Amino acid sequence: xxxxxxxxxxxxxxxxxxxxxxxxxxxxxxxxxxxxxxxxxxxxxxxxxxxxxxxxxxxxxxxxxxxxxxxxxxxxxxxxxxxxxxxxxxxxxxxxxxxxxxxxxxxxxxxxxxxxxxxxxxxxxxxxxxxxxxxxxxxxxxxxxxxxxxxxxxxxxxxxxxxxxxxxxxxxxxxxxxxxxxxxxxxxxxxxxxxxxxxxxxxxxxxxxxxxxxxxxxxxxxxxxxxxxxxxxxxxxxxxxxxxxxxxxxxxxxxxxxxxxxxxxxxxxxxxxxxxxxxxxxxxxxxxxxxxxxxxxxxxxxxxxxxxxxxxxxxxxxxxxxxxxxxxxxxx
Amino acid sequence: xxxxxxxxxxxxxxxxxxxxxxxxxxxxxxxxxxxxxxxxxxxxxxxxxxxxxxxxxxxxxxxxxxxxxxxxxxxxxxxxxxxxxxxxxxxxxxxxxxxxxxxxxxxxxxxxxxxxxxxxxxxxxxxxxxxxxxxxxxxxxxxxxxxxxxxxxxxxxxxxxxxxxxxxxxxxxxxxxxxxxxxxxxxxxxxxxxxxxxxxxxxxxxxxxxxxxxxxxxxxxxxxxxxxxxxxxxxxxxxxxxxxxxxxxxxxxxxxxxxxxxxxxxxxxxxxxxxxxxxxxxxxxxxxxxxxxxxxxxxxxxxxxxxxxxxxxxxxxxxxxxxxxxxxxxxx
Numbered sequence: 296x297x298x299x300x301x302x303x304x305x306x307x308x309x310x311x312x313x314x315x316x317x318x319x320x321x322x323x324x325x326x327x328x329x330x331x332x333x334x335x336x337x338x339x340x341x342x343x344x345x346x347x348x349x350x351x352x353x354x355x356x357x358x359x360x361x362x363x364x365x366x367x368x369x370x371x372x373x374x375x376x377x378x379x380x381x382x383x384x385x386x387x388x389x390x391x392x393x394x395x396x397x398x399x400x401x402x403x404x405x406x407x408x409x410x411x412x413x414x415x416x417x418x419x420x421x422x423x424x425x426x427x428x429x430x431x432x433x434x435x436x437x438x439x440x441x442x443x444x445x446x447x448x449x450x451x452x453x454x455x456x457x458x459x460x461x462x463x464x465x466x467x468x469x470x471x472x473x474x475x476x477x478x479x480x481x482x483x484x485x486x487x488x489x490x491x492x493x494x495x496x497x498x499x500x501x502x503x504x505x506x507x508x509x510x511x512x513x514x515x516x517x518x519x520x521x522x523x524x525x526x527x528x529x530x531x532x533x534x535x536x537x538x539x540x541x542x543x544x545x546x547x548x549x550x551x552x553x554x555x556x557x558x559x560x561x562x563x564x565x566x567x568x569x570x571x572x573x574x575x576x577x578x579x580x581x582x583x584x585x586x587x588x589x590x591x592x593x594x595x596x597x598x599x600x601x602x603x604x605x606x607x608x609x610x611x612x613x614x615x616x617x618x619x620x621x622x623x624x625x626x627x
Numbered sequence: 628x629x630x631x632x633x634x635x636x637x638x639x640x641x642x643x644x645x646x647x648x649x650x651x652x653x654x655x656x657x658x659x660x661x662x663x664x665x666x667x668x669x670x671x672x673x674x675x676x677x678x679x680x681x682x683x684x685x686x687x688x689x690x691x692x693x694x695x696x697x698x699x700x701x702x703x704x705x706x707x708x709x710x711x712x713x714x715x716x717x718x719x720x721x722x723x724x725x726x727x728x729x730x731x732x733x734x735x736x737x738x739x740x741x742x743x744x745x746x747x748x749x750x751x752x753x754x755x756x757x758x759x760x761x762x763x764x765x766x767x768x769x770x771x772x773x774x775x776x777x778x779x780x781x782x783x784x785x786x787x788x789x790x791x792x793x794x795x796x797x798x799x800x801x802x803x804x805x806x807x808x809x810x811x812x813x814x815x816x817x818x819x820x821x822x823x824x825x826x827x828x829x830x831x832x833x834x835x836x837x838x839x840x841x842x843x844x845x846x847x848x849x850x851x852x853x854x855x856x857x858x859x860x861x862x863x864x865x866x867x868x869x870x871x872x873x874x875x876x877x878x879x880x881x882x883x884x885x886x887x888x889x890x891x892x893x894x895x896x897x898x899x900x901x902x903x904x905x906x907x908x909x910x911x912x913x914x915x916x917x918x919x920x921x922x923x924x925x926x927x928x929x930x931x932x933x934x935x936x937x938x939x940x941x942x943x944x945x946x947x948x949x950x951x952x953x954x955x956x957x958x959x
Contacts, residue, residue: 332801333783387745390722410723413745414782417719420752421775428765428772436768440760443753450746451665469664 305617309354312611316357316371317350323375327422339415344382352482353378359486359500362611369430369489376439377482379423384446384478386416435485442481449473453538460547460563462539468509475515476508495605502602503615510595511622516540517588518625520576531572537562541591543575545584554578589626596623637949641686644943648689648703649682655707659754671747676714684814685710691818691832694943701762701821708771709814711755716778716810718748723786767817774813781805785870792879792895794871800841808840827937834934835947842927843954848872849920850957852908863904869894873923875907877916886910921958928955 303311310317324344330336353374360370390409420443427436453470456462483504487497519533520542533540539547539562547558557578561571579585599619606612635643642649656676662668685706692702722741752775759768785802788794815836819829851865852874865872871879871894879890889910893903911917931951938944 330780330783332798333780333787335787336780336783384749387749390741390745409741410786411783413719413722414779414786417716417752418776418779418783420749421772421779424756424768424772425776428769431765433760433763433765436756437760440753440756444750444757447746447750447753448662448665448668451662451668451743451750454742454746455665455667466664 305614305621306349306351306354308614309358309611309618310350312614313354313357313361316361316374317354319371320350320353320357320374320378323371323426324378327375327379327426328419330418333418335411336415336418339386339411340382340419344378350378352381352478355479355482355504356486358611358615359483360490361486362606362609362615363487363490363492363496365486365490367489369432370486372426372430373435373485373489374482376423376426377478377485379419379426380439380443380446381478383416383419383423384450386412386419388450430489432489434488438481438484438488442477445477446473449477456539458537458563458565459539460558462544464541464544467539467541467544471509471512472505475512476505479508479511480504499602499605503599503619506595506599506602507619507622510592510599510619513541513588513592513595514623514626517542517585517592520579520585534561534572534575535567537565541588542579542584545587546575546578546582549582549584550578592626593623596620637946637953638681638683638686640946641690641943641950642682644946645686645689645693648693648706649686651703652682652685652689652706652710655703655758656710659707659711659758660751662750665750667743668747668750671718671743672714672751676710682710684713684810687811687814687836688818690943690947691815692822694938694941694947695819695822695824695828697818697822699821701764702818704758704761705767705817705821706814708755708758709810709817711751711758712771712775712778713810715748715751715755716782718744718751720782723782762821764821766820770813770816770820774809777809778805781809788871790869790895790897791871792890794876796873796876799871799873799876803841803844804837807844808837811840811843812836831934831937835931835951838927838931838934839951839954842924842931842951845873845920845924845927846955846958849874849917849924852911852917866893866904866907867899869897873920874911874916877919878907878910878914881914881916882910924958925955928952 328337328340328344356374356377357370360373390412423439427439449470450473452466452473456466456470480501481504483500484497487500492500516533519530519540521530534543543558543562547555547562550558557571557574561567561575596619600616603612603615660669660672660676688706688709689702692705722744755771759771781802782805784798784805788798788802812833813836815832816829819832824832848865851862851872853862866875875890875894879887879894882890889903889906893899893907928951932948935944935947
């Protein structure tokens, strides 16, 4: 660990504590995305994987395994698996959203074509599948199969729920689990399973990842409307894409007739006019839904932290606790 | 088996012999493609799965398992797995090819959108993965993980090899394995593995599926240039899409300078003119590459049949032998 750990961010502390493991994961990712006959594959994946994501998801797997005292080789396979699944979903998401930028760089579908994004995403899924099989753990495969189904179902649900004012908080939570929390929780869980932990511990790891992922996504959705303090992130993308996120779902539920008509026009019908985003933000403020959503996010971060109560003290456990605080720090 | 088995086609004989199993597979497919929260999923998959494909791939799994005396429940899971993988690749292929029709009906990407095709394909992959895990066989998972990687790599390879006159017969074979043979061979192989067969038998099943799939795809590619006798299939799609299939690869290899210039313009540069398809077909005929490709296809069908020599006699074995003949009957 670095000497000035207190001054660095929790995910940077984790990256430092897990530096050797992360380096092994990066080597494995590079080796496994190679394709002798189809050089387009490493081109596309390198563009995305080398783009400097924080490797948050594979780090969760490494952290869970190390915190549980694991000293075998397979946490590296599983961390690479998790990053491949994440990268594959990003490639497919960019086709779905017709995105032009990701992590500040042009998306693969813009640089190459939708076709490459779809097929290379499929290739990464297949590669991740091979990596999991190498661990020889049927329980790991079961967890990741279920996570994959939750992710895919959540993506379809998000698509069909967009612009639908009848979207409930329950559906929102399912979308959030699909988009973010299912891979966070599976990443933690498999780290514990590969380390041979008991059911209580494995459940605690799952709960931490689930709650952290939900907090993470709610914060993201809040910041899309400026959060409590805007910090350079583009505001209003979700509004323009007519996505029903928590602050809006709650404002729609509390709307009077005039406000309902506004949401019908701007979100359900998608006939957006100049000044609509500002009007929407005014309604979120009027009904206090930014604040109530903020409180929910902090509640999920707290749940993540308390989930780890059953785990014995460990330097990495302390970093995971800090990470939960850090995820909501942008809105507190 | 039906009384007039001799008069029916081999795949119909198999469908009759395996009718109860196929019915269980159809039930499982319907149950597993349901999604409580995302009704778009069964809509899209039903469109494709109910469209009356021949269920050839799941039938191979059922046939292999039954021929090997299997009487457990998991051949049904594996047959449904294989059909889900196949359907998922069709959904993604249609996005890639921007297809408008599949099995005589509008494609899902035309009826809904590319987005639904990508995400529902991902959902089916995830569901297939859950089904395999239920079998509890790590060897089955290994086979299907490797098949998935071969399929995905072959698809990317086909994309990058299109319009490339340097495409070799070796690359063509890899594309063919990815497009068709990898799932045929895996479908056969897992049927034997689940039935607890020895390595020799499992290898024979793999070899049968591999050779049958290659014969099947070569015939398809031949018929795209009219085959020896055209039978209503649209001619020239591969030429227009600048795909390098076996008859063309061989004609390019044998081309003189003028012919080479023709292939450069029509395939490499894609500047196709009126009469080019007819000219191309003339060159295939001149160099005898339709005939040599036809002989290759028959050779693969023969290899499929002899692969089964190590398997004891069984009514289903006889149907699989007939099926290999049937696959090349359209060009003989």
